[in-house]
Amino acid sequence: MGTSGSTFSVRQRWLIVAAILLTAALVQIPLVLNPDLGCLLTTNEEILDGRRLGIDVFELNPPLSLFMYMPAAWLARISGLAPEIIVIILVIIEIAAVLVTIDRVAATAKLDARERNVTILSLALLLAILPGAVFGQREHIAVVALTPFVAVTALRWRGLDVGRAAIVAGLGAGLAMSIKPFFALVVGLPVILDVLRRRSLRPLFTPETGLAALVVIGYGAVVVVAFPDYLSTYAPMVAEAYLPVRKELSGLLPLPVVVIGASLAFLRLAAPQHFKLWSDATPWLAASIGGAATFMIQGKGWPYMAFALCMFAVAAPLLHVRIRAVRPPVLIGGLAAIALVGLYLSSPAPGFPPLAARIEALAKHPRLLTITDHVGLGHPLVRQIGGTWVGSSCAAQLLAGGAILRLNDAQPTKAEQAKLDGIIQFERRHLLADIRNGRPDVILVDTYLLSSFPFDWLAWANSDSELQAELGRYREVEDVGRVRIFVDQSLPP
Known part of the structure; x- marks a missing residue:
């Protein structure tokens, strides 16, 4: 994590975070309702009306992908607010909780105020503003949830104490992997690299990794007990007819190559001390490579599936750069690259005419x-x-x-x-x-x-x-x- 940036007071830091989150909420009001979110909210409303999952209504994705939006649908009914507005509010609360968790871990690790400011403000921008049209989708919620795990792994990489707040990181990582098992690559790759670097299995047996595993196992047991029809009937059809439909490798590979290549180039130019193989930036880069792997394995090529790849690729140099030491052309290029990533994430999919x-x-x-x-x-x-x-x-x-x-x-x-x-x-x-x-x-x-x-x-x-x-x-x-x-x-x- 970086050691540059203005030293704000704790109060100023959180006022800036509040401004970022408020801006994100206002921007998202006309944007957040996309096809996937509209579909999942509608299905939850049907379930609230008494229709039964697996009998009256069917969902392509595992149950958590659907029911994670049930609180929004239920709160909308009792509050009178539109459910998509509730989604925005709940995701903003999730981001705020994640930032507080990371700050608590950073305080336990005894990071100085400047590094904590850079970390929290950078992650606030990346989690709340960068997603654009991806905001509130399952991938966004999952990446927000697993970010504390990557942050904790990065601090353990440096040999720092992370304290009890690391337990929250384990819960978040378990939630992310339950939403989409592919995120095990984002969670696991930084840990595996730490195992290789230390030549020890100890990084595999931390409280957060154990808790993440327990969450996933618990979720699997719930699915087996509560949703047997999904496993016996619908999941095999999904595996047969949906998962094999994918783009060619030539259509998938350019994005990870460009995004990770740009991240490495910016690290080399703006934070050369963090460009080495086992530098402090490595866990963040490893998480980005894990995100690239999830993007490639899913094979659909849809922008929202690249959020983990893009978010952690931007985080790696952003959290470690010394802004005052960066030459203006490099700074401008870096900001332009972040803007391009944001535009890509919000690029509309081929769709339908206004109806x-x-x-x-x-x-x-x-x-x-x-x-x-x-x-x-x-x-x-x-x-x-x-x-x-x-x-x-x-x-x-x-x-x-x-x-x-x-x-x-x-x-x-x-x-x-x-x-x-x-x-x-x-x-x-x-x-x-x-x-x-x-x-x-x-x-x-x-x-x-x-x-x-x-x-x-x-x-x-x-x-x-x-x-x-x-x-x-x-x-x-x-x-x-x-x-x-x-x-x-x-x-x-």
Whole structure:
């Protein structure tokens, strides 16, 4: 951690942190509601209304990815505030708690006031401002939670005492790995490097590593006991049809190479004393490399999946640079690089044309359903128009989309083909039930497969005679870009 920067009083430090967090909250009000968050909030609201996970509603991700937003949905109901506003408030509270924890650990380690100021203010900016459109997503919440673990590991790397606050770091790391097991790479790589450096297994057996492991084991036990249907039915389909759908290595590798390369270059130029293999910056760089590995393993290439890679890559030089000793061109270049990282994280994914005004002109507060493999067609649209989502899964036919792609792009064995055909039939059966039970006023039909290939989703649905009969009650009223809009024929033209 750096030893540069102005020496503020404790009060001034936390006033600046409060200003940063308030700014982040205000910036996020118009930004935070994205497709994933809209989907997860809607599903939680359905569960609060009495629908049952795994029976009436289905979620692609493990249960914690869904239920971590239940407090926001519940608090919104009892407070009257919009749930997305509650999400912002809760994440800001999480960031504040993490910063207090790291500061307590730094105080126990007897870091001087200047280094504590640099650490806390830098991390406040990186956790609250840098995420941009990633704010409030699962990856953001997970990285915030595991940051104290990386900070504690970095202090232990220096041979410093971290005190009892390290227990909180273990809880946060366990939570992050429970949200997404891939984060074990971010948590584990700095520890493994410390094992290699010390030639001792002692870094593996600290209170925070033990507690993190217990949290993960406990969460696994809860899933086995409370959500057996997810493990026996849905998780195998996810593994068969969703996880294998990924970008080519050539499309994934450039981002980690550029981001980590830039981090190393800035360390070399602005903090040469921390450029050595076993320097104080190494744990932060190791966490960034772990983030790069999670990005590569997931293979989707979506910006929010790169948040751990980007955040820790920026933190490594930022926490160790001596600003006054940096030449102006290097400083300007570093700030520009951070800005570019922020822009990348907030870059919009290929999406859909504006549909809210068109749908509201057809039906006020409609019951809405989509036929697509993309969550972004129906969400957060249904919330923006005050409609009711009648699908059993916010992800719509995502598993079917993955299965179709695998069937078309590969040469599956007979056993694999049977599994993929079963997944496609599973999706058709649930779409039929959604139309029959939900009686949507409006159905939006996509014309692309995985946002990459032209695909006739209406023909896919009509290949089932029962679905064709149900869809016969709807008339097409408009094509908007890649989306076909159908309305119930009982609605006035």
